Amino acid sequence: MRNRKQEETLQFFTGFVFSLVLTSSTFTTGQIRLAGPRSTSCSGRVEVFYSNAWGTVCDDEWDITDANVVCRQLGCGTALNATGSAHFGQGDGKIWLDNVRCSGDESSLTSCGHNGYEKHDCGHSEDAGVVCSVNLPKPSISTGSAEVTWGQQVSITCSIAASPLSGTFILRKTSGSFRVTRSSDSSSATFNIPKVTLDHDGEFKCQYEKMMSSQTFTSPFSNSVRLRVSLERPxxxxxxxxxxxxxxxxxxxxxxxxxxxxxxxxxxxxxxxxxxxxxxxxxxxxxxxxxxxxxxxxxxxxxxxxxxxxxxxxxxxxxxxxxxxxxxxxxxxxxxxxSLLLVSSVSSGILLLVLLVSLAVCLRCRRKLCSKQPIPSDQNQSLYSARDAL
CATH class of the missing domain: 2.60.40.10 (Immunoglobulins)
Structure with missing residues (x-):
């Protein structure tokens, strides 16, 4: 008899193995996928499933016709660019295909002409990739300085991983009507604002557009970058x-x-x-x-x-x-x-002190004179008469 823990363990491993079987059985020879850094469901490094392993494609003779077959096979519309030189990063393991030569009508990449599986003279630095129209990769945005003073210059750079040629970058402000476009033959474009004003304060986003067969294909918006415009100190x-x-x-x-x-x-x-x-x-x-x-x-x-x-x-x-x-x-x-008030106060104080001292001296001198000089008898008699008259 198995205990409950053994039953749970057996169920786990049974489910795990069954899951592996189901997963591996979903891949058949000739399937393709897009991989690599910054890849999307419709842009990335091309990889082919063959002999139970994923491998890459060499960029020798790789062109837009080959890329169109890949995009159609993936349900991603038409090809905007056929990338080389491991634009979406280097793969590892096998390099299955080299010198791929598609006519453009094939239903799958492995139906195109090539040297044969694992017959190549390439390294992973030559891995091929595609950018399809249905899902252009999301651009990135950066600025030299997130905080600037009114009147300063600021640069905002928009870039896209896929680097489709002859496209247009669009810089928008999330609020307001600010919108600037710049054509570019490379994977990035820089927007220079010579003198920022308070109108430039806010969040900016990038978008990428590509014209193909009279159709316009547009990427998602990039993440936003915040530009803060301040006033200089008065x-x-x-x-x-x-x-x-x-x-x-x-x-x-x-x-x-x-x-x-x-x-x-x-x-x-x-x-x-x-x-x-x-x-x-x-x-x-x-x-x-x-x-x-x-x-x-x-x-x-x-x-x-x-x-x-x-x-x-x-x-x-x-x-x-x-x-x-x-x-x-x-x-x-x-x-x-x-200072005038201080001098006036000091002067008044000194003058008052002098007056008090002078008065004291006069009173003292008067007492001394009165005590030393007796009044004559005739003067005494006059004083007495005056007193009696009163």
Whole structure:
């Protein structure tokens, strides 16, 4: 009697062997497949099943007529390109066919003329491939820099593994109407944007088109690449209309009570936007529209609460999207006491002290004089008379 574990094991191996039998029985001599890196169901390295093994085809005399037979046999339409030199990577194992010579009417590749199986003078570096019309391979897309500043140049490259000749690459933006085409005789095309603007901010995709017998065959879209366009940092400056500004090692020093003015400016090529003055020591920001690409923020009289770090940001609204620049290099503001007020306070203090000292000296001297000089008798008598009269 078998236990349950033995039964499960037997069922597993029985099913596994049965699966192998079914799998191997699905391949018959003369079948073909497309393989290799970046291959699809209708583009790739051509491989033939013969003598219970898959093998490749040499690219000697390999042309579009041979490729057409392969594409038709696979149900992939017509051939767009017959590739050589192991374009879809090198195979391994056998090289079954060489010097294939199809007339174009054959139902299968193995029905075409050739040297015979495994009769060749090739290496796998000469493996042949096809690109069929029904399923063009998916292109790839890349950009030199995903983040660029307004006005900079950016390049976006589209490429396709199959490299069908004389095709057209299409660069599209996933939102908006941006669409640029470029014809190419190679497997790639580069789209140069000399000066990016905020309109170029977003995602881009590539597509490939190939004209064949008055028909247009189109590949799937590539994956998207995100291009971020930012604004350059504005410039912030500080002036004092009253002349109370001095630049010191710690930053800008403005005398208390004097007027001061911050000015934010940006490159004139930018569109109309708003400047925001940012005070680092407070959550309060002040925003003003740009006039001639600048804006001024005025303080009539500097107070000690104005002391701190100041910067500014430029913002532009395009459609429903808002773009903000990085903060400008900050200015450190120090408020100092007025020197005239200090001198006046010191002078007043000294004068008051002198007056107090003088008064004390006078009082002391008066006491001394009064104690040392007796009043004459006649003067005493007068004083007494005056007192009695009162």
């Amino acid at each position: 410039i912030i400056s500080l002036t004092s209309p009253d002349g109370g500004l001095v630049w010191g090692p710690g930053g800008a020093e403005v005398t208390k009570g004097y007027g001061l003015s911050f000015t934010c400016s940006i490159n004139p090529r930018y569109p109309q936007g708003d400047f925001s003055l940012i005070f680092s020591d407070s959550n309060i920001t002040e925003t003003r529209p740009a006039v001639n690409n600048s804006a001024s923020f005025n303080f009539p009289a500097a107070e000690f609460e104005h002391q701190g770090n100041y910067s500014c940001v430029y913002e532009v609204t395009m459609a429903t999207q808002r773009f903000s620049s990085d903060e400008a290099e900050p200015i450190s503001l120090i408020i100092k006491s007025s």
